[in-house]
Amino acid sequence: MKFGIGFPTCREGTAYPVPYVRPEDFVEIAQRAEELGFYALWGNDHLTTRLAIRATQTTPPNFYEPLITYASLASVTQRIRFMLGVMVLPEREIILLAKQLATLDQLSKGRLMLGVGIGSYREEFEAVHPGLKGANRGRMMEEGIAALRTLFSERRASFSGKYVKFEVVELAPKPLQQPFPILLNAHADVGLVRVGASGDGWIVAGLPA
Helix, strand or coil, rough: CCCEEECCCCEECEEECCCCCHHHHHHHHHHHHHCCCCCEEEECCCCCHHHHHHHHHHCCHHHHHHHHHHHHHHHCCCCCEEEEEEEEHHHHHHHHHHHHHHHHHHHHCCCCEEECCCCCCHHHHHHHHHHHHCHHHHHHHHHHHHHHHHHCCCCCCECCCCCCCCEEECCCCCCCCCCCCEEEEEEHHHHHHHHHHHCCCCECCCCCC
């Protein structure tokens, strides 16, 4: 059994009060977790604050983008892995995300772990993509996963979906890990079917065993 530790990238206002998280502590947290034998850091992902947090906090929580945060830790650690648990895939531009993931996997010598989900709050998705109100986030995630796999495996990749489209993109470097593992967060039945069809692993939280 392997144990990860929650890393406070986007947890203010939910798990921690504002302003609990201090970026000057990130290196110490990562290095101490590695010394203690933890397998991975688990950092989550938000691009904006949900309405419930805005209603209860006098100041906005500090959300630190997880890929950039992990990039700052790759050179000051040796073994501990960096888990994106989870990245809200429908909110991300796929080609840029693929480039970021591949770069960080190379810089960390294959220590990156990608977990993806549709996002807990539709309001967040619609805030950053107002032109996509009503979009099927599940289908967006399925297309995003398939597109990432194509970009990571083919020298010149093309993809044509309802939401994700690109033509003859040459992505280099590829991730160091081949094949690059993608884990899915899911709770509902349709999500569990998606895990079986598209995922290399299942991420679940807040449910009894």
